[in-house]
Amino acid sequence: METWPLSHAARAKLMHVSSATLSTALFKRGLRNTFIAGATLLNPNAPRMVGEAFTLRYIPAREDLDRLDVFEDREHPQRKAVETIPVGHVMVIDSRGDARAASAGGILVTRMMMRGAAGIVTDGGLRDTPDMRRMNFPVYCRAPSAPTNLIHHHAVDINVPIGCGGVAVYPGDVVVGDAEGVIVIPAHLAAEIAEEALQMTAFEDFVMERVVAGAGTFGLYPPSEETRQRFAHWRQERGR
Amino acid sequence: METWPLSHAARAKLMHVSSATLSTALFKRGLRNTFIAGATLLNPNAPRMVGEAFTLRYIPAREDLDRLDVFEDREHPQRKAVETIPVGHVMVIDSRGDARAASAGGILVTRMMMRGAAGIVTDGGLRDTPDMRRMNFPVYCRAPSAPTNLIHHHAVDINVPIGCGGVAVYPGDVVVGDAEGVIVIPAHLAAEIAEEALQMTAFEDFVMERVVAGAGTFGLYPPSEETRQRFAHWRQERGR
C-alpha cells in the first residue's frame, strides 16, 4: 500500500480552510460522505485539528473479557494506541456510534496531547469532558459519557480501516477539524484538496466581504466574468 | 386567501414574550403542536426573532440534477429565495429533518441578514456555523453540518406550506424565536396571541418575583382571588 505523507505545506494550508470548504472540494471529486456525523468539538476555542488518522477499533464488550484488570496488559490495544500514536496524528476511534460508555477519559487524552497527537475523534462518548472543555487541544465526541470504557467497549485493533460517524477512515487519511466538525480526506488527495480549498477560501472571503458590503449574490456567487475579474484584482491587492 | 399582516404593535409585544408563554397561549386555543422540535439558536446572544414565515421546501437530492452548476441559474429556488425574502420575514426551511447536509451556509445567511430578514430556521443542518455563532442575527438549526446542500437536498418550492421540525408552517404565519427555540403562530391569531402572551408575561414576572422572595406556589400559581388582587396592585405600581 502506498503512503502519502502529509507535507508541511499541505498541513499549513489545511489549518486555514473550513470543514465546509473541504466538503465542497471533495464533493467536486465525487466524494459525498466525508463529514463525521455527530462529532462535536468540546472546547470551541481549541486549535484547529489537522493530522493523519491513527485508528482504534472497538467492538461490543463481553463481561468475562472486559474487566478492569485488562489494563495491566501493555498490549491492550487502547493503552498501546495511546502510547504509540505518532506525533502529528489524529486518534480516530470507531465506537460504533455508541456513547453509552466513554471511548477514553481525561488521563489518556492528556497523555496523547503530551505525546504530540494532533487531536482525538470518536463517534462515541468521552468521560472527564468538563476537563477536556478547558484543554487547549481539539477533542471531538458524540456526547459526554461518564461510564468507563469497558462497560460497553472492547478495544480490538490498532490502525486498521474503520468507520467513524458513518465515514470510512483509512490509516493515514488526513483528518481536519474545526468548530463545525470533522472532515476525512483520502490520503492521496490531501495535497491537491488543501491547495484547492485554500483557493476557494480566498474567493469565499472576497464574496463575504462584498455581501457584508451589501452586494447581492446573483453574479457574485457563483461568479460572473466581471466578478472573476474583480476577484483577481482583490487577490492582487491582498496578496492572496 | 386572506392575509394577516403583522402589525408593529404585535411585533413589539412578541419581542417581549417567551416561546414558553406563547406555547401556553396557543394551547389554550387547542393548538398543541407549535414548537419546532430540535431547532437550536446558534448565537444565544442574538436578538429575539419575530417575523412572518417565508418558506423554502427541499426534497431529497438526485445526483444527476443536483450538481454544482445549478447555482448558475438565478431561478434556482434556494438562491431566488435568498434574494427575494421580504424585509422582516423569517426564512423557514423544510429540510425533512435531515442534517446530513447543510440547508444553507454563511454567505447566504449573511446575505439574508443584510437584506433585512428577521432570522433563519431549518430543521436540518447549517454550515459555517462557527461564523454564525458570532453573528448578531438569530439562526436556528438542528446541527452544524459541513456538507454542501446539494449532497442531500434539492430546493423545489418557495413560499408554499411546509412542515418544519414536525410543525405546519404556512407562509405568513408568525414565527417567534428565543434562546429556547421557535414557535409558529397561525397568522390570523398573531395579534391576539401577542396581547395575551404579554399579559401572561406580566403575571409570570409577578409570580417569579414572589417565588424568589420565598412565596409558595399554592394560591399563587394559579392565582387565588387574593393573589389576583395583589397582582392588580403590582401592575399598577409597575405601570405594566
Added chain:
Amino acid sequence: METWPLSHAARAKLMHVSSATLSTALFKRGLRNTFIAGATLLNPNAPRMVGEAFTLRYIPAREDLDRLDVFEDREHPQRKAVETIPVGHVMVIDSRGDARAASAGGILVTRMMMRGAAGIVTDGGLRDTPDMRRMNFPVYCRAPSAPTNLIHHHAVDINVPIGCGGVAVYPGDVVVGDAEGVIVIPAHLAAEIAEEALQMTAFEDFVMERVVAGAGTFGLYPPSEETRQRFAHWRQERGR
C-alpha cells in the same frame, strides 16, 4: 424498607468526586447502568449536585384529563411534589425520555431551589431554559422544550421507584451531578462509594499531575508497585 440517610461526611466527599470516577466505583460492584443518558446540565457553572432522590412519575397526557385547570388542585402530583420535596433532595422526573413538552418550567424550578432542593433532573424537556442557564442551581434535562407540561405529560405519582434516562431510581438513592452528567448511587452503597471515589480521585489527580509532567501511562495507570509507593509519598506531601 430500610432507609439510608446520607451523612454529611458522605455528602461532602461526593462534592469532590466526578461522575466518571463514581461510574468506575459502581462498576467494580457489578453496577453497569448508573449514568442517566442524555441529561445535560443547563448552567455549566452551577454548583455540584448531591442529594437523595425524590421522584415524580409522568405518564402520557390524555386530552380530557390534562387541562390547564388541573393546577387548581393542590393535590396535583407535580405541584405537590414541588411543595414537598425535602431540603437537600434532588427532584428526579420520569418523563419517559419525551422532550416534546416540558417536565417543568422556571417558576417551579425556582420554587424548588428556594425550598432548598439540591437540584433537578428530568429525562424530558424543560421550559424557560434561558433563565435556568443563568441560575446558580444544577438543573439537568434532555432538551429545551417550550410546550407546557400538560400537552404530553400527566403527573401521576410522587416518590415511587422510576426509570430516568434508562436508569432505575429508587427514592432515597443518592444522585450526583457534575458538568458531565448524573450518576445514581443505590442508597445503601452511598457511604462506601463516596469514600472509595474520594481515594480514587486522589490517585487520578496524582496520575494526571505526572502525565502533564510527561510521564507515560505504562506502570502508572494502572500503577506498578513503584508507582504505588510514589503515590503514597505524594499523598503524604499533599496531606490527602
Added chain:
Amino acid sequence: METWPLSHAARAKLMHVSSATLSTALFKRGLRNTFIAGATLLNPNAPRMVGEAFTLRYIPAREDLDRLDVFEDREHPQRKAVETIPVGHVMVIDSRGDARAASAGGILVTRMMMRGAAGIVTDGGLRDTPDMRRMNFPVYCRAPSAPTNLIHHHAVDINVPIGCGGVAVYPGDVVVGDAEGVIVIPAHLAAEIAEEALQMTAFEDFVMERVVAGAGTFGLYPPSEETRQRFAHWRQERGR
C-alpha cells in the same frame, strides 16, 4: 374513583369494529392519542382482543436486585400479576418501549390465557414468540426478544396508571386489538364509543360495497343526502 364495568353488550359490539374505526370515534371526542405505537399482533389469526386493562409497570433493572432468585417470591409483581389478572382483562405492560429484553415468555403468557385473560400487550419484547405465533390468543409486542426479563426490566407495580407505546392506560380502560394494532378507550366512554363505532362500521361496509361496485367517493364518503337515504335503505335490507 368511579368504575365503569364493561357490559356484555359493549364487549360484543367491540368485537366487530376495527381499531381504525375506534380511532376515528375517539378523535371526534378530541382524543388523538389512543393507538399504542409499535404493538404488533404475533398471530394474525388470533381472536379479536377486547377487555379491561390490568396493568404492570416495569422500571430499568439493577444488577443487585434483579437476579433469578427473585421469582421465588410470590409477591414478585410480575408473577403476582400473572396469577391475579381477572378473567376478561387485558394485561398491559409498560416496558418503557424497551425490547432489549422480554416483558414475558411463553409459560407466563400461556398461564394468563388459561386463567381467562383477554390478551397481552407490551411496548417491549416477548420471548418464545415462535410458540406465541401459533397460540389462539391475542398477544402484542414491539419485537421478539430472547433475553430474559431481568436483564433490563424490574417489575414494580400492579394495576397503576401507565404509559404503553406512548398512550396513557388507566386500569379499567377498555383495550381493543385487531390485526392492525391496539386502541385504548377511556373506561367511561367505552359504552358509547362501542355503539358509535358499530354504527360507523355499518356505514363503512355500505361504502365499501359501493366502491367495490365502482362508485366514486364524492358524495359517498362523506355522504350526500342522497347517499344517506340509500344507506338507510341498505340497513333496512340487511337488517343492520
Added chain:
Amino acid sequence: METWPLSHAARAKLMHVSSATLSTALFKRGLRNTFIAGATLLNPNAPRMVGEAFTLRYIPAREDLDRLDVFEDREHPQRKAVETIPVGHVMVIDSRGDARAASAGGILVTRMMMRGAAGIVTDGGLRDTPDMRRMNFPVYCRAPSAPTNLIHHHAVDINVPIGCGGVAVYPGDVVVGDAEGVIVIPAHLAAEIAEEALQMTAFEDFVMERVVAGAGTFGLYPPSEETRQRFAHWRQERGR
C-alpha cells in the same frame, strides 16, 4: 418540462425484473439513492407494481384546519388525488416518514384500485391494513396505523415533486415494486433501464442456475470470458 411516457414494452420488461437488479442498473449511472426506505408490501402475493408516479404531499396537521368536515370539500387534495389518479399510475405519498397516523385507509385504497391505479406507496402508515393484506393490489407502507389521517397529516399538494422514504420522486418517474420494496426510476431513464435490467436478469438467472448446480462464483459472477460464452449459449438455448 418534457414528459417521458412509459411504453408498453418498458412496462412489460419492468414486470419481470427485481428491485435489486434495478438498483444496480441505476447505480451504474451514478444514482445511489433510489430505494424507498421502509416501505413494506402488505400482501406479499400482490401483483408486481409498475407505473408512473402520481404524488400527494402532506404536511403536519393543525388542529383548527384539520377537522373531519374538510372531506366535504371535493377539492380536498387527498380526496381529489384519489379521484383523479390516472390509470396505470402509482400513488406515491410524502408522509414525512410519520406513521403515527394513516396516510389513507381501506376505502380510498380500494377506490384507487377500482380506478385502475397500479399501486400505492407511502412512507407513513396505512389503516385497515388487515383488509389490504388480502387485496390483490400492491400497497406499501411503513407500518399499520389506525389513527385517522387528520390527526397528524394535512394534504396540501397533488403531483408536485416530493420526497418519499428519503428518495426524490418527480411526477412521471417510474415506480417499480416487488416483495422486497420500491425503486424509483427517473422518467427519462425508464426505457433504457428496463432493457438493461432485463438483460441483467437473464444473466443472474443463468448464474443462479449454475450456483444451484454447485458452481463457484469465481469466474462466474462477475463472468470470465469463458462464462460469457457459456451464457451466450444458454441464452440461445432458452430463447432469452
Added chain:
Amino acid sequence: METWPLSHAARAKLMHVSSATLSTALFKRGLRNTFIAGATLLNPNAPRMVGEAFTLRYIPAREDLDRLDVFEDREHPQRKAVETIPVGHVMVIDSRGDARAASAGGILVTRMMMRGAAGIVTDGGLRDTPDMRRMNFPVYCRAPSAPTNLIHHHAVDINVPIGCGGVAVYPGDVVVGDAEGVIVIPAHLAAEIAEEALQMTAFEDFVMERVVAGAGTFGLYPPSEETRQRFAHWRQERGR
C-alpha cells in the same frame, strides 16, 4: 488463541433448545448481551441454525474505492469469504447496523448454502429477500434492502472479532438461531451451555404441559421441592 471445536453432541443439543433458553443459561454466567438485536429470520420454516461464527467486517463505502469492478478481484473480502467459509459455519456480517444497502444477495447466499454453511446473519440488509424467504436455509437480516452492497459498504476483513447487532462475535463463537432470533455463545462455553439448556428445556416442557393442564405458576415455576420430584418422575416416564 485456543480453539474450541463444536462437538457433534453439542451441536445436536443446540438444535433442540430455544434462543430464549440459551439467553437465560448465559445470563446465569453473567453474560447479559448475547442476543443480536433486530436480526429477523426470513423464512420462519427454515431449519434451526447452529454453527461456528465465520465473520466478515464492513466499513462505510467510499465512492472512488467501491465500484462494480472490485468484484473482478478474487481477493475481495466479500467474495473470498463466500468461497472460503467452512462447512457448518455461520457467516456473521458486521454491517454497522446499516440496512440502507444489502450485505449480500441471492446468488452469494445460495452459494454459501451450497458450500455447506449453516446460515447467514447480518445486522444490515439483504437483497433478493423474496427468494430467500423460500429457501430452506436460515438467513437473518435487519430489513430487505435492494441497493447493491457497494453503495454503502466496503468489505475489509475476514474472520476478525466484530460487533453484530450490538453483540461481540469472535470467530469460532457458536451462533444459534431460531424463529425468534440469534444468540452468540462464547466458544469455550458452548458445550456446557448446550447441556444446561437441554436440561432447562426438559423442565420448561414439563412446566408448559402442566400450565396447559391448568396448573398455577406458584411452586411450579420456579419449582418447589414437590415440583422437583414430579419433574424427576416426568423425566423418567418420558425418557428425557
